[in-house]
Amino acid sequence: MTPLTRRAFLAGSAAVLACPSLPVFAAPARAFYGARFEEKNNFFASAFDDNGASLFDLPLPARGHGITLDPARGRVAFFARRPGHFAVIVDLSARAPIATLTPADGNFFCGHGVFSADGALLFTTETVAESGDGVIGVYEARGLYARLGEIPTGGMDPHDIRLIRGGRFLAVANGGLLTHPDAPGVKLNLDSMDSSLVFLDLGTREPGASFRLTPGLRQLSLRHLAVSGDGTIAVVMQYEGPRGDPVPLVALQRGNSPLACLDLADADRASLRQYCGSAAFDSSGRILGFTSPLGGTALFVDVASHRVSGRVNAPDICGIAADGASGRFVVTSGLGGAWRKxxxxxxVPSAGHFAAEAHWDNHLTA
Amino acid sequence: MMRVLMTVALVLSIGVSSAWAADDKALANLNATLVEHDVLPRMDRFAEATAVLVPAADAYCAAPSAAGLDALKRAYNGAADAWQGIQHFRFGPMELLLRAQRIAFWPDPRNTIGRQLAEVIAAKDPTALTPQAFAQGRITIQGLPAMERLLYDDSAKLEGGTEVAYRCEMLRAIARNLASIGTDLKREWRDGPNTYARVVTTYGPEAHYRTASEATLDLFKSLYSSVEIVADHKLGKPLGSSLADAKPGLGESARSSRSLRNAQLDLEAGAALYRSGIEAYLRETAKNPALATQIGQAFDKVIADAKAVPMSLEAAVRDPSGRAAVEKTQRDVAALKTLLAQKLSPALGIPVGFNALDGD
Known part of the structure; x- marks a missing residue:
């Protein structure tokens, strides 16, 4: 397939917008995107506005996980939970799905992805089922979302993925856990885990720098990422070892420096129950928020001082996204509910029925 | 609308702090009861059943005979039964030193056990079988599935050929290793001033569990996983999506024909944990006798379902009538799983969400 040119894509999208049969919605001031689930195994790709009212609520074939936004082109992608076999692209002006991606035969999606800065490509974290090797799937993202190829991540279990350095590099968290579609959710290599944060150069498609914790922290899985405006990367982790071990669960990475673990007071660290589910910086980049559904805890930390400046306690809290002005976030729970913090x-509980009552899956994106 | 907001606010401000604290004494009693009447006796049984493996393996290897092999297989089945009785208690001492994976590395979709067993046997390195080296070596070949392969899959190689001696030494190494893990689990749960039985029943800001409800959550998750593992893995995986898609090779213990028995024992262990204190708590403390009865009946139903499967699991998933019986069991077990997550956890005051239950 010939990749569509930018001009052709723009002409195509103009035609869509002009088409009278498709509804076209004005963009709300702010929108939050998340996957949700209902009893009886119904799953949705959803969005709500500032007031917690529904913007769209589209059925998914199975449980969703990560979300990535392409604001310039009005698209958002919802990825299946790992081991996943779909990603759905939603057009924000039509509030309707425009494409569904599937991984290459023998691969499964790991739950996250990101658009390139120019919107031409979509990158997804994937695992080659038989070998367990991690790869980034590369999809053309202007036309039919054809798969163009893949880039090895140099590790197993690639999970979250972000664009960094002006879109020239990808940052990928190799979770290091060996899983297999025949045993979903079961970790097969707890004795030999090797988790890392790697940078992939999109110019050369070669691995760049990689970062690991000290060998004594081998059973920490680096899984989710947040990137601030100044390029600081936050990595939140989950620990596969005993609950009593005093391991760090959050690390920061700047420039080419090694991972620097966040010092938390014992009680705060313990409140995370060895597991962080999601993270986000506020709009200023000075506050990092991260959640633990196991601990029913969200902590908000001043990145410069490592001081905990706020917290939310709510069972199964996991989704977190920045909410406009500095120091503001929205958090969501799998037991139902969304709060502005x-x-x-x-x-403050969300004023809208939709956001307040829905059962939200792990991640929220704004 | 207003009511919804109020509910959410209540969960947040009151639900998390004072309302939970009020129930903490009742939950502390529940935890103590479950540990004393269910967890500890089961840890004892696993220690006893694995201790029996050692003399059985020693006797067989000293003078191999058909009778000795049968005796060793009986000991293996006794240990496997006892393991199914504790495999859902994945917290506390079981989390240490990768014990659960070392006792029973499963599932094994890549046949890592077979591959690594073959490598070790080919190398015939005697130093790899000393207790310390073995316990710190490859986790896949340290436990029950590796023993099962040696006893059932390749038993001819225990009778003749160049590998006999090393295979027998491996059997003895696995037996000693399982017995040692069994002893350690029992000791750490029971003996000394810092036993886990005490940890699970001691609460406070500096304690391992800040509140009784946190320990109840671990016990609830054990109950939940005894059911979930049957629905999603032990039956779900061999069933596949259809008769044509059946995957009998994914049964847990196909070689010793005990995959179905394992699932039954898991459900019985779940039912026993439920009946050793949770049922009474629902009935008397939570004042919810209807739910107490409903869950008890659901456990009875799934155990009867599993017993009604007329053949081995591996045969049943490929046989139209056997398959229908397995599918009925799996449906009912899945319904029980949903009942536990959606009704039991809130009734215990420990609402458990899907984000917390299956993290990613």
Missing amino acids: RVDSAP
């Missing part, structure tokens, strides 16, 4: 004040 200003770091220095109490969380």
Whole structure:
């Protein structure tokens, strides 16, 4: 297939917008995107506005996980939970799905992806089922989302993925856990885990720098990422070892420096129950928020001082996204609910039925 | 609308702190009861059943005979039964030193056990079988599935050929290793001033569990996993999506024809944990006798379902009538799983969400 040119894509999207049969919605001031689930195994790709009202709520074939936004081109991609076999692209003006991707035969999606800076490509984290090797799937993202190829991640279990350095590199968290579609959710290599944060150069498609924790922390899985405006990368982790081990669960990475683990007071660290589910920086990049559904805890930390400046306690809290002004976030729970949180004040339940009642899956994106 | 907001706010402000604390004494009693009447006796049984492996393996290897092999297989089945009785208790001492994976590395979709067993046997390195080296070596070949392969898959190679001696030494190494893990689990749960039985029943800001409800959550997750593992893995994987897609090779213990028995024992262990204190708590403390009865009946139903499967699991998934019986069992077990997550956990005051239950 010949990749569509940018001009052809623009002409095509103009035609879609002009087509009178498709509804066209004005973009809301702010939108939050997440996957949700209902009893009886119904799954949705959903979005709500500032007031918690539904913007769209589209059925998914199975449970969703990560979300990535392409604001310039009005698209958002929802990825299946690993081992996943679909990703759905939703057009934000039509509030309707425009494409569904599937992984290459023998691969499964790991739950996250990201668009290239120019919107021409979509990158997905994938595992080659038989070998367990991690790869980044590369999809053409202007036309039919054809698979163009893959880039090895140099590790197993690639999970979250972000664009960094002006879109010239990908940052990928290799979770290091060996899993297999015949045994979903079962970790097969707890004795030989090797988790890493790697940078992939999109110019050369070669691995760049890679970062690991010290060997004593081998059973920490680096899984989810947040990137601030100044390029600081936050890595939140889950620990596969005993609950009593005093391991760090959050690390920061800047420039070419090694991972620097966040110092948390014992009680705060313990409240995370060895597991962080999601993370986000606020719009200023000074506050990092991260969640633990196991601990029913969200903590908000001043990145410069490592001081905990706020927290939310709610069972199964996991989704977290920045909410406009500095120091503001939105968090969601799998047991139902969404809250607006200003770091220095109490969380406020979402005013809208939709966001307040839905059972939200792991991630939220704004 | 207002009511919804109020509910959410309640969960947040009151639900998390004072309402939970009020129940903590009742939950502390529940935890103590479950540990004393279910967890500890089962750890004892696993220690006893694995201890029996050692003399059985020693006797067989000293003078191999058909009778000795049968005796060793009986000991293996006794240990496997006892393991199914504790495989859902994955917290505390079981989390240490990768014990669960070392006792029973499963599932094994890549046949890692077969590959690594063959490598070790080919190398015939005697130093790899000393207790310390063996316990710190490859986790896949340290436990029950490796023993099962040696006893059932390749038993001819225990009778003749160049590998006899080394295979027998491996059997003895696995037996000693399992017995040693069994002893350690029992000791860490029971003996000394810092036993896990005490850890699970001691709460406070500096304690391992800040509140009783946190320990109840671990026990609830054990109950849940005894059911989930049967629905999703032990039956779900061999069933596949259709008769044509059946995968009998994914049964847990096909070689010793005990995959179905394992699933039954898991459900019985779940039912026993439920009946050793949770049922009474629902009935008397949570004042929810209807739910107590409903869950008890659901356990009875799935155990009866599993017993009604007329042949081995591996045969049943490929046989139209056997398959229908396995599918019925799996449906009912899946319904029980949903009932536990959606009704039991809130009734215990420990709402468990899907994000917390199956992390990613």
